Amino acid sequence: MNETIAPTTLxxxxxxxxxxxxxxxxxxxxGAIRANYRRLKAELDGVACAGVVKADGYGIGAAxxxxxxxxxxxxxxxxxxxxxxxxLRRALGDxxxxxxxxxxxxxxxxxxxxxxxxxxxxxxxQLAAWRQAARRCGRGLRAAVQVDSGMSRLGLAPxxxxxxAGDPSSFDGIEVTLVMSHLACADEPGHPANERxxxxxxxxxxxxxxxxxxxxxxxxxxxxxxxxxxLARPGAALYGINPTPxxxxxMLPVVRLEAKVIQTRQLEAGAGxxxxxxxxxxxxxxxxxxxxxxxxxxxxxxxxxxxxxxxxLPFLGRVSMDSxxxxxxxxxxxxxxxxxxVEFLGPSxxxxxxxxxxxxxxxxxxxxxxxxxxxxxxxx
Ligand SMILES: *Cc1c(COP(=O)(O)O)cnc(C)c1O
Numbered sequence: 121m122n123e124t125i126a127p128t129t130l131x132x133x134x135x136x137x138x139x140x141x142x143x144x145x146x147x148x149x150x151g152a153i154r155a156n157y158r159r160l161k162a163e164l165d166g167v168a169c170a171g172v173v174k175a176d177g178y179g180i181g182a183a184x185x186x187x188x189x190x191x192x193x194x195x196x197x198x199x200x201x202x203x204x205x206x207x208l209r210r211a212l213g214d215x216x217x218x219x220x221x222x223x224x225x226x227x228x229x230x231x232x233x234x235x236x237x238x239x240x241x242x243x244x245x246q247l248a249a250w251r252q253a254a255r256r257c258g259r260g261l262r263a264a265v266q267v268d269s270g271m272s273r274l275g276l277a278p279x280x281x282x283x284x285a286g287d288p289s290s291f292d293g294i295e296v297t298l299v300m301s302h303l304a305c306a307d308e309p310g311h312p313a314n315e316r317x318x319x320x321x322x323x324x325x326x327x328x329x330x331x332x333x334x335x336x337x338x339x340x341x342x343x344x345x346x347x348x349x350x351l352a353r354p355g356a357a358l359y360g361i362n363p364t365p366x367x368x369x370x371m372l373p374v375v376r377l378e379a380k381v382i383q384t385r386q387l388e389a390g391a392g393x394x395x396x397x398x399x400x401x402x403x404x405x406x407x408x409x410x411x412x413x414x415x416x417x418x419x420x421x422x423x424x425x426x427x428x429x430x431x432x433l434p435f436l437g438r439v440s441m442d443s444x445x446x447x448x449x450x451x452x453x454x455x456x457x458x459x460x461x462v463e464f465l466g467p468s469x470x471x472x473x474x475x476x477x478x479x480x481x482x483x484x485x486x487x488x489x490x491x492x493x494x495x496x497x498x499x500x
Contacts, residue, residue, distance in 0.1 A: 139494060141494075142380075142493070142494030143379060143380050143382075143411035143412065143492065144377070144378065144379035144380065144411065144412050144416060144492065144493045144494070145376075145377075145378050145379075145461065145493060145494045145495075145496055146375060146376075146377050146489065146493035146494070146495050146496070147375065147376040147377075147378075147466075147496045147497075147498060148180055148181065148184065148374065148375055148495060148496070148497050148498070149372075149373070149374050149375070149376075149498045149499055150184060150185070150188040150497055150498060150499050150500040151188075151498060151499025151500075152360065152372040152373065152374045152499070153180075153185055153188050153189070153358055153359065153374055154188050154189070154191065154192050154499070155372050156357060156358050156359075156360065156371045156372055156374070157169065157171070157189055157192045157194060157358060158192060159357075159370060159371065159372075160338075160341055160352065160354050160357060160358070161192075163341050163342065163370075164341060164348055164352055165345075165348075167348045167349070167350065167351070167352060168196065168332075168350060168351045168352070169194065169351070169352045169354065170194065170196035170197060170198055170219075170334075170351055170352065170353050170354075171185065171186060171189040171194050171196070171197050171198070171354070171355075171358060172197075172198045172199075172337070172353050172354060172355030172358075173185050173186050173197055173198070173199055173204075173208065173355070174198065174199045174200035174201075174204060174221065174355065175200065175204075175487050176204070177359075178355060178356070178359045178483065178486045178487055179417075179486040179487040179488070179489045180359055180374065180375065180486065181495070181497075182199065182204065182207070182208055182211070183207075183208065183211035183212075184497060184500065185358070185359075186208060186211065186212060186216070187211070187212070187500070188500055189358070190212070190215065190216065195215065195216050195217060196216065196217045196219070196351065197212075197216055197217065197218050197219065198218075198219045198221055198240075198353055198355075199218065199219070199220060199221065200220070200221045200222050201220065201222055202220055202224055202225060202228055202231070202232055202237070204220075205218050205219075205220045205232070205235065205237045206231070206235055206237070209235045209236065209237060214236070217238055217262075217297075218236075218237050218238065219237075219238045219239070219240055219264050219298070220232065220237055220238070220239050220240060221240050221266075221274070222240070222242070222274070223239050223240055223241060223242045223243070223246045223274075224237075224239045224246065224249070224250070226249065229249055229250060229252070229253035230253060230256065230257070232253075233253050233254075233257055233261055238262045238263060238264055238297065238298075239263055239264070240263075240264045240265075240266045240274075240300065241263050241264065241265045241266065241276070242266050242274045242275050242276065243276065243280070244276070244280055244283070244284065247263075247265075247284065247290065247291075247294075250263055250294060251290075251291075251292055251293055251294060254292075254293030254294055255292075255293055259293075260293055260294065260295050261293065261294055261295070262294075262295050262296075262297045263294050263295070263296055263297065264296070264297060264298035264299070264300055264334075265296055265298070265299050265300070265328055265331075266299075266300050266301060266302070267281055267299065267300075267301050267320075267321065267324040267325065267328075268301065269301040269302075269303075269317040269318075269320040269321040269324065269335075270304065270313060270316055270317040270320055271301075271302055271303070271304040271317070273302070273304075274302070275301060275302070276324075278320070278324060281324050281327050281328065282327060284328075285327040285328065291329055296328060296329040296331045297331055297332070298331055298332055298333070298334055298351065299325045299328050299331045299332070299333050299334070300333065300334040300335065300351075300353070301317065301320075301321045301324075301325075301334075301335055302335075302337065303317055303335065303336070303337060303339075303340050303343075303347075304317065306336070306337055306338075306339035306340040306343060306347075307339040307363070307364075307365050309342070309343055314343060314347075317335075318335065318346060318347060321333075321335055332349070332350035332351055333349040333350050333351075334349055334350065334351040334352065334353055335347055335348075335349050336348055336349070336352045336353065336354075337352075337353055337354060337355065337356070338354040338355060338356045338357035338358075338361070338363035339356075339357075339363045339364070340352070341354060341357070341363065342363055342364050342370075356482065356483055357370075357371050358371075358374075359374050359375070359471075359482075359486055360372060360373045360374035360375065360470070360471060360482075361471055361472060361481075361482035361483065361486070362472050362482070365472075369470075369472065373466070373467070373470055373471070375465055375466075375471065375486070375489075376463065376465060376466035376467075377463070377464045377465035377466065377489070377493070378461035378462060378463050378464065378466070379410045379411055379412030379416075379426075379444075379461065379462060379464060380410060380411050380412075380458075380459060380460065380461055380462075381408045381409070381410050381411075381456055381457065381458050381459065381460045381461075381462060382409055382410065382411045382443070382458055383408070383409045383458060384406065384407065384408045384409075384448065384456060384457065384458065385406070385407050385408075385409075386404065386405075386406055386407075387401040387404065387405045387406070387407050388401065388404060389401055389402060389403045389404060393407065393436045393437040393445055394436065394437025394438045394440065394445055395437065395438045395440060396437070396438060397437070398437050398438055399436045399437040405447060405449045406447075406448050406449050406451075406453065407436055407445050407446065407447060407448060408433070408445070408446045408448045408456055408462075409443050409444070409445050409446075410426065410443060410444050410446060410462055411442065411443060412442075412443065412444055412464065413439055413440045413441045413442045413443050413444055414439050414440070414441055415441045415442055415490055415492070416442075416489070416490035416492055416493070417485075417488035417489040417490040418439060418444070418464065418488075419439070419478060419488065420438060420439045421478050421479065422439075422474060422477065422478040422480075422485070423464075423469060423473065423474040423475075423476075423477035423478055424477065425469070426444070426446055426462040426463060426464050426469075427462065427463040427464075427466075427468035427469055428448075428451065428455075428456055428460070428462045428463065429451075430468060431450050431451055432450070432468075433446040433447060433448055433450070433451075433462060434446070434447045435447075446462065465485075471485050471486060
């Protein structure tokens with residue numbers, strides 16, 4: 121529980137230099153992802169731990185993340201969609217079990233089987249299609265079965281589980297390798313839905329063929345032993361998002377996002393700043409414009425300050441598509457120059473901080489990150 125992890129450093133000298141051409145740099149600490157995986161393993165005390173790498177590894181890069189996790193012994197992965205699974209299979213080669221959380225789209229079962237992907241069966245229709253795929257390819261196929269224990273999103277409804285359980289041919293040609301469900305309120309430890317879902321899962325899983333069971337996402341791991349079963353499925357915590365909101369994060373930060381200053385200027389009292397002149401200078405002040413905007417995933421309502429050498433630089437006016445104007449009056453004159461990098465995510469502003477300011481969650485901050493950054497990887 122109290123195992124401490126030597127923090128890996130985001131020191132730039134560890135990494136290849138960013139090309140001068142890049143306007144913004146996203147530094148991804150794969151060493152921190154590996155340390156986070158070890159931290160979750162310690163919490164799980166012997167229970168197996170998968171890696172959820174859907175949505176391109178929460179925007180961080182699924183192939184990089186999966187191969188970093190594989191070095192920690194992780195051999196089970198979850199993506200949301202078939203296309204993600206096919207791409208991850210190409211990246212990982214033959215190794216590893218790859219589950220498709222949303223199931224296989226109709227008529228794509230043969231592609232999934234050929235790539236040795238394991239669907240998460242969420243409905244009787246998906247089950248019948250997978251049975252038929254097994255018949256067609258003339259061999260047994262593996263499947264995970266998801267039951268809806270109370271989130272009402274994906275999975276076999278209780279009535280459907282009972283119907284399937286009553287039909288001895290339901291799993292003809294199918295080897296059930298996992299029975300799973302997903303928690304709706306795991307990040308609220310006191311929420312009564314957690315225990316209700318666990319009890320529903322207990323009942324439903326025993327109606328299905330015996331198989332390893334899985335219930336916990338990142339936050340679910342911190343609900344304690346009864347939620348761990350045989351396999352945990354963390355995503356967010358691996359990427360440095362706090363799985364225990366309201367308490368200090370047990371995870372290490374994984375991303376640092378910095379963008380370059382492209383121009384600095386002196387503002388006179390009364391100057392209108394940015395689109396709509398939503399800010400007007402109240403006196404003389406200094407401003408810097410950075411090459412980074414909402415096209416890079418920084419929503420107009422996201423956190424409204426950047427940082428430079430520990431000094432907070434508030435946004436002035438609106439976020440533009442490709443630029444943001446910062447108030448740099450708090451820095452000594454000429455301290456910040458064109459070409460300098462200011463921090464949007466990192467030691468001064470965590471993903472969770474940025475999300476909190478924007479009224480959203482860290483998941484959305486990460487998966488919104490754009491595609492114009494130079495991506496630098498540390499500690500793979
Ligand atoms: C996304 C997802 C996870 C991972 O959840 P985190 O909160 O990111 O840990 C696990 N299981 C299912 C079914 C999911 O959709």
